[in-house]
Amino acid sequence: MNSPWLPFIYQYSIFTIFFIFTTMIAIKKDVISLSHPTERRILFEIITGYLFFIVFHASMIIFAGV
Amino acid sequence: MIKGTVLDFAIIVCYFLFILGFGTFFGKYVKSTKDFFFGGQRFSWWLIGFSCVATTVGSYSFIKYSAVAYQYGFSSTMTYLNDWFILPLFIFIWLPIIYYSRITSIPEYFEKRFNSTTRTISVFILLVYLLGYIGINLYTIGVAFNAMFGWDVMITAILISFVCAVYMHAGGQTSVIMTDLAQALMLLSAGFLVFFLGIEKIGSISAFWKSLPYEFKLPFSPFNKPPDFNFVGIFWQDAFGSSMAFYFMNQGILMRFLSVRSPRDGRKAMFLVCLVLMPLAAFAVANAGWIGRSMQNLGLLSNSTDPNHIFVDVAFGITKPGIFGFIMAALIAALMSTIDTLINGVAAIGVNDIVKKFVPDREDTFYLKWARTISLAAAVIGVALVPLFMQFKSIYLAHGTFIAAVTPPMIVTILFGILWKRYTTKAAIYTLVIGSIAMLISIQWPSVLTLLSHGVAPEGLQYLRALYGLLVCTAVSIVITVLSKEKELSNIPGLVVDTIHEGKVLFKGGEPDDFDEGKIIHCYIAETSEGVSLSTKMMEYLQAKPGDILYIADERWWLGGLRSIHAKAGTPHQGVDNVLFLGSDLITQGNLDINRKVTVIKII
Numbered sequence: 028m029n030s031p032w033l034p035f036i037y038q039y040s041i042f043t044i045f046f047i048f049t050t051m052i053a054i055k056k057d058v059i060s061l062s063h064p065t066e067r068r069i070l071f072e073i074i075t076g077y078l079f080f081i082v083f084h085a086s087m088i089i090f091a092g093v
Numbered sequence: 094m095i096k097g098t099v100l101d102f103a104i105i106v107c108y109f110l111f112i113l114g115f116g117t118f119f120g121k122y123v124k125s126t127k128d129f130f131f132g133g134q135r136f137s138w139w140l141i142g143f144s145c146v147a148t149t150v151g152s153y154s155f156i157k158y159s160a161v162a163y164q165y166g167f168s169s170t171m172t173y174l175n176d177w178f179i180l181p182l183f184i185f186i187w188l189p190i191i192y193y194s195r196i197t198s199i200p201e202y203f204e205k206r207f208n209s210t211t212r213t214i215s216v217f218i219l220l221v222y223l224l225g226y227i228g229i230n231l232y233t234i235g236v237a238f239n240a241m242f243g244w245d246v247m248i249t250a251i252l253i254s255f256v257c258a259v260y261m262h263a264g265g266q267t268s269v270i271m272t273d274l275a276q277a278l279m280l281l282s283a284g285f286l287v288f289f290l291g292i293e294k295i296g297s298i299s300a301f302w303k304s305l306p307y308e309f310k311l312p313f314s315p316f317n318k319p320p321d322f323n324f325v326g327i328f329w330q331d332a333f334g335s336s337m338a339f340y341f342m343n344q345g346i347l348m349r350f351l352s353v354r355s356p357r358d359g360r361k362a363m364f365l366v367c368l369v370l371m372p373l374a375a376f377a378v379a380n381a382g383w384i385g386r387s388m389q390n391l392g393l394l395s396n397s398t399d400p401n402h403i404f405v406d407v408a409f410g411i412t413k414p415g416i417f418g419f420i421m422a423a424l425i426a427a428l429m430s431t432i433d434t435l436i437n438g439v440a441a442i443g444v445n446d447i448v449k450k451f452v453p454d455r456e457d458t459f460y461l462k463w464a465r466t467i468s469l470a471a472a473v474i475g476v477a478l479v480p481l482f483m484q485f486k487s488i489y490l491a492h493g494t495f496i497a498a499v500t501p502p503m504i505v506t507i508l509f510g511i512l513w514k515r516y517t518t519k520a521a522i523y524t525l526v527i528g529s530i531a532m533l534i535s536i537q538w539p540s541v542l543t544l545l546s547h548g549v550a551p552e553g554l555q556y557l558r559a560l561y562g563l564l565v566c567t568a569v570s571i572v573i574t575v576l577s578k579e580k581e582l583s584n585i586p587g588l589v590v591d592t593i594h595e596g597k598v599l600f601k602g603g604e605p606d607d608f609d610e611g612k613i614i615h616c617y618i619a620e621t622s623e624g625v626s627l628s629t630k631m632m633e634y635l636q637a638k639p640g641d642i643l644y645i646a647d648e649r650w651w652l653g654g655l656r657s658i659h660a661k662a663g664t665p666h667q668g669v670d671n672v673l674f675l676g677s678d679l680i681t682q683g684n685l686d687i688n689r690k691v692t693v694i695k696i697i
Binding site: 052077 | 167174175178180186309312314324332360368590591
């Protein structure tokens with residue numbers, strides 16, 4: 028059987044590249060301004076949400092064996 | 094065997110009548126094509142969020158995901174739990190582009206960004222996508238009703254499309270959004286009801302958990318097997334391709350986000366959808382399969398149960414008369430809330446991209462009549478496509494094959510169009526045409542997909558068609574762009590990430606100020622001849638200046654913006670602080686009640 032972590036790594040490698048690439052474009056083109064508290068908060072929420080899903084899927088893999 | 098009792102049947106009929114009446118009621122809010130297609134750009138984020146989920150969850154979702162959940166376990170949720178990666182692109186770039194450039198359809202974006210040829214090609218592709226989507230939804234509900242009541246698939250399809258078309262005909266987008274709220278709540282609650290009743294039947298959560306094997310509990314299926322549900326194929330087809338298509342090229346979703354009262358609310362709606370509602374929906378549509386597998390392992394369900402019937406069989410096995418009818422009504426709710434959006438989407442493209450092109454400069458009522466006629470026509474064509482989808486081996490295969498074959502050229506063209514200012518018109522045309530031809534080649538000769546197999550067996554290669562399409566279209570886009578001449582940035586204000594600021598300027602008619610949100614104020618309305626005027630103190634609270642665009646809504650939050658209006662702030666008055674002077678035309682347009690307080694927010 029394939030390792031259960033292989034799909035996890037494959038998915039989040041591609042998603043993370045896409046996520047960082049699009050975020051960097053938004054920052055570089057001044058669509059979001061990091062000097063503004065509201066914009067900074069939104070960016071923080073988006074990154075936190077993304078990390079939440081990574082942790083969620085990792086937890087599901089770990090707890091599947093419990 | 095016919096499942097269900099007279100009581101179940103009565104509940105389903107009552108539900109039909111309720112939705113028909115509820116949806117038709119909102120026809121009174123439709124006075125223009127803007128209302129019909131975009132609900133007057135007035136709705137709150139939570140209403141749009143629920144509506145998006147109701148659109149995502151079609152009747153095929155319950156049948157298709159319960160079937161894979163029954164066969165493969167928790168990995169059935171993998172396509173619903175990963176939309177978050179889209180967020181930066183959607184809320185920072187795509188949402189401001191579509192909202193501030195006031196486009197009404199994807200083809201219109203293509204004409205403004207590229208030229209009229211790309212618009213024509215995209216109209217064709219989008220109509221195939223939307224009408225096919227209607228057809229497959231009608232086919233699925235036909236299959237479910239056939240399993241339950243023995244009804245003919247076509248008769249079910251005709252009946253349901255008729256109900257949708259009637260309330261759509263009356264109320265347009267407003268009806269879609271309001272009925273979607275009711276239907277989303279219904280389908281989510283029905284999904285959870287199945288789980289709780291299933292656990293009751295099994296005995297306990299612990300018994301449920303212990304009855305399932307390790308592989309069944311993993312969140313992803315194995316990387317490249319089995320052929321019909323391997324991770325890598327599903328990832329490219331559903332998690333990436335279908336998600337991108339849903340948020341970036343589905344006319345219904347585009348219109349949903351154009352119905353929101355501000356991009357700020359659009360952002361909140363997207364958060365709600367991806368973080369809360371989609372995970373709930375994933376659970377709601379798939380858990381009948383998990384319960385079914387657990388029941389089978391515990392000897393409570395026959396080993397010979399057909400996966401395509403697992404949702405209906407489990408629901409029937411664990412419920413009492415009446416409850417079964419409620420769950421089946423939820424299945425219909427899932428279908429109707431998807432189809433109504435698609436019908437509205439077809440009407441928008443039909444009017445904005447076809448009728449207005451051939452019969453320009455007519456009164457709005459003329460186009461409103463056409464919008465309603467096209468809504469009916471879309472329902473009829475959707476029914477006519479049902480026999481086509483009946484030829485596929487499974488619903489999952491029919492749905493996946495169709496989506497993967499149609500969407501990659503459009504997705505790639507949209508992404509390059511918004512992200513790369515250098516991307517040329519010639520490249521867009523070549524991407525749409527060569528990309529579509531490449532997809533047809535892969536259907537005729539699937540062996541071209543072998544290079545991308547990732548170790549997937551030949552019979553599962555069709556799931557990699559989306560990846561093949563994305564790669565071919567990306568290559569065409571880059572090569573042709575390098576070889577052709579780019580458009581001046583000044584010709585595409587607000588249509589590419591580099592010119593979003595210019596789009597905001599055009600939207601407002603002045604320098605935008607959307608960073609300082611200001612406070613929300615509550616005040617009374619005083620009717621005046623025209624315009625909007627707040628006191629100086631209220632303007633300070635809002636951090637608004639004359640010329641800023643304000644959103645004025647009935648104070649009752651639960652209306653979700655149904656009674657509201659956008660208007661430009663005029664010169665401040667020197668009168669009482671909690672009174673807003675509002676023109677009588679704006680009061681009528683926003684369906685506002687002058688005896689009630691309103692809330693005022695600065696938009697930009």
